[in-house]
Amino acid sequence: MDGGAAAISKPIVLITNDDGIDAPGLRFLVDLLVATNRYRVLVCAPASDQSAVSHSITWRHALSAKRVEIEGATAFAVTGTPADCASLGISGKIFDGVVPDLVISGINIGCNCGYHVIYSGTVAGAREAFLYGVPALAMSLNWMRDKSTVNDLKLAAEVCLPIVNAVLSELKNKTYPQGSFLNIDVPTDVAHHKGFKITKQGKYMIRIGWEQTNVNAPSMESYQTANIDVDMTPISENNASVPEESHLLFKRVLSKGHIEEDEAEDTDHKALQEGYITITPLGVLSHMEADAMPYFKDWVLHLASSL
Template sequence: MKQILITNDDGFDAIGLKALIEALSPLAKIVVVAPAKNKSACGHSLTLDKPLRMVNVDDDFYKIDDGTPTDCIFISLNNLFKEGFKPDLVISGINIGANMGEDVTYSGTAAGAMEAVLQGIPAIAISQVCKDRCQDIKDGWDFALAKDTIIQLVKKILANEFPLGKRKFLNVNIPPIKKENCKGIKITKAGFREYGNDTHRHYNPRGEEYYWIGLHPLIWQESDNKDCDFEAIKANYISITPIMLDLTSYDDINKLNTWIKE
């Protein structure tokens, strides 16, 4: 029987994780290893300064105290699976909120998929874009479109093969609409996100200064062919972006060779 390892960055009790488990349980044996609490925007970080506890929550369901999604994948692959019996697929999500453009470098959701492909296992990161800072989901969002999408992708992968090469994963973003209003799937490039600096300074009762980092609106630079993830979501399409971990700027190698010799 096929096995799928699931993680997320919203925590082991997140509604998006529950929706993902419901969607995939009929397709394969599901093993869940997720952070004990929200780890959004933790990036591709491993916890190296303290020990971590993996706590059994239910059958094939674990949480890691103060662990990151990367910790979850790294620890589970080396402790829950026998040698030679790794999972067929890793899926990270369903994240509440977008993971598009350069946000994948912040994203704990994307990081779970990154760690999987570093370990030689195909992976998907899936995120539910939302409006009004996730108010729709708090009011009872059903994840129907996200669930249908991940079922379609997983069936295709398990029946055939993963469509990408080594150290590459699929980054899936679901538009904030009902299933019947979706126009289909677009294969996209990562967009050019524009960032602000939304920080809020406060003082505690002792007069000590502290800061909260806020949320940035989804603002981006339009691409020439309207083919980036932001634009697909805006047009009510599902966005699927192939992401690779090789960050080398190959176009600049010759330029730098010339520059360094000048």
């Protein structure tokens, strides 16, 4: 087999994220996958930080895709959301007909557990691929300000590599289940993790409130606002814009005193806090609490009788 044929036979992995194409988590993951020489690596990621945009998509206008040089990979920066990037990346339109075998979204700065899965652009990137039948993983590091370092993102990529290898091996053998995508969270102390643990999505949530402000600056943490010192040039933010006198500015703030957490042993955030790398299979359908259906069946009967 010649070198060209060997390259074509390699599994194809598409990387996206929500922190933006310059984020160190994405770059470390790409570098690691390229270094294995086992995979063909594609990148289709947001041109700027798209953290916490959930599963929003761009509908009313065209997206711009700009070629970006990342050694060993074919990469594009896209003026869209993580879901846009995943969708475009698997469409066959941007990579000359090539459709990836696996999509990986991350590695995100900050965990994506419990109810925060709903807000996560990282999870949305994986979910979008799954919606269109492409296996997908979302990866996040439980980043802690003043404790985590940029090297932890590199370690997170390394400890997640066995998951990537195992999934692609099972895909090749046609033994990988098609009914879910995987949400992976790596503990803060990556170097001393306790191993992998299959978990279910819990109810963990840090409540978010509002605060009036005079400055139009980012209020949520991303790689640009975390205490990371890397040789990259993030998208500039206008931190000094002042609204017109008749306008009010409000920013979101984390209400750390209002944390809801599911104490069940097999939930994602609890296991993450115990030091495990959590692997949570997720679907797309929204399921109600088990006791809600009988109530609403009875409720609609009374509703019909009142007409």
